[in-house]
Amino acid sequence: MRDSTEGQGGLPQMKIIDAHLHFSKCDHFDGIASAAGHENSGEHLKRVFGEQGVILAVAMGEMGGGRIEGVCTVRRPEFAGMSPESGALPSFIAWCAGVESTEINSGTLSRSLELFSEALKEKACVGLKFYPGYDPVLLSDPRHDPYFELAETFDVPVVVHTGSLSGHGGLLKYSHPLTVDEAAVRFPRVRFVMAHCGDPWIVDAAAVAGKNSNVFIDLSGLAVGNFTADWFCDRYRAHLDYIRHWLTYLDDWEKIMYGSDWPLVNIPAYIEVVRRLVPEEHHGKVFFENACRVFPKLAALAGL
Numbered sequence: 468m469r470d471s472t473e474g475q476g477g478l479p480q481m482k483i484i485d486a487h488l489h490f491s492k493c494d495h496f497d498g499i500a501s502a503a504g505h506e507n508s509g510e511h512l513k514r515v516f517g518e519q520g521v522i523l524a525v526a527m528g529e530m531g532g533g534r535i536e537g538v539c540t541v542r543r544p545e546f547a548g549m550s551p552e553s554g555a556l557p558s559f560i561a562w563c564a565g566v567e568s569t570e571i572n573s574g575t576l577s578r579s580l581e582l583f584s585e586a587l588k589e590k591a592c593v594g595l596k597f598y599p600g601y602d603p604v605l606l607s608d609p610r611h612d613p614y615f616e617l618a619e620t621f622d623v624p625v626v627v628h629t630g631s632l633s634g635h636g637g638l639l640k641y642s643h644p645l646t647v648d649e650a651a652v653r654f655p656r657v658r659f660v661m662a663h664c665g666d667p668w669i670v671d672a673a674a675v676a677g678k679n680s681n682v683f684i685d686l687s688g689l690a691v692g693n694f695t696a697d698w699f700c701d702r703y704r705a706h707l708d709y710i711r712h713w714l715t716y717l718d719d720w721e722k723i724m725y726g727s728d729w730p731l732v733n734i735p736a737y738i739e740v741v742r743r744l745v746p747e748e749h750h751g752k753v754f755f756e757n758a759c760r761v762f763p764k765l766a767a768l769a770g771l
């Protein structure tokens with residue numbers, strides 16, 4: 468049997484951090500996981516991660532659920548039943564506390580900030596997550612300012628949904644990567660992560676990341692479903708060339724992080740797609756090192 472530190476062909480296996488996935492238990496995600504050739508369970512994910520060298524992942528807090536009437540509450544990954552004794556997440560999953568912008572109101576703001584502060588004191592809570600587009604609120608809306616100040620205080624990044632939206636309810640004008648620019652300028656000491664590289668607005672994401680030293684990119688969600696890397700790279704060759712073109716133009720691989728958006732995509736195939744997308748000399752940064760810098764709490768969780 469191959470040693471777990473060896474990859475294919477007996478070469479040392481690359482250590483990977485998955486900077487963006489979803490770890491929530493519901494019928495919806497169960498169906499999406501099986502369409503991607505997976506099973507929506509912690510045990511299954513642990514096995515796949517072990518095979519692929521993924522040692523840590525950042526799960527996004529989910530919209531909906533867990534409401535406290537009138538207060539903008541912390542959205543967590545919701546994996547009820549994963550760990551029945553405690554409800555705790557497995558040790559290889561860190562998470563971002565989700566902020567639902569439409570719930571923020573001045574009357575209960577201080578209670579909301581208390582709840583987010585409590586969450587950010589947890590070792591595994593490594594960032595905040597915003598959902599512009601799904602929420603019809605610009606990232607630069609002043610109502611977000613106290614949450615950005617919290618991110619600065621706790622030295623955690625703000626992950627922002629950017630790019631296309633699933634379903635028909637959201638509004639793309641709020642999820643365009645250019646909307647990250649103003650928040651990044653007003654909060655120069657907060658690190659912002661543009662999730663999904665703003666796909667398909669790749670050139671705009673590259674412009675915003677190139678201009679602002681505090682803006683980063685995750686490569687999650689560029690594909691959905693179950694496929695082989697060969698099939699995907701052939702079918703979407705032009706789009707992958709386009710992404711590579713603008714990432715090369717950006718010319719700052721310290722800003723780019725691997726993420727899968729699991730359970731949306733088959734993990735081994737997606738890792739291979741990103742390996743082919745990113746020049747090999749930058750794999751160490753993109754698959755591991757950058758995530759430790761952007762999410763400083765991950766370094767401790769990774770035992771560094």
Ligand SMILES: [Zn+2]
Nearest residue numbers: 487488527728
């Ligand atoms: Zn996602």
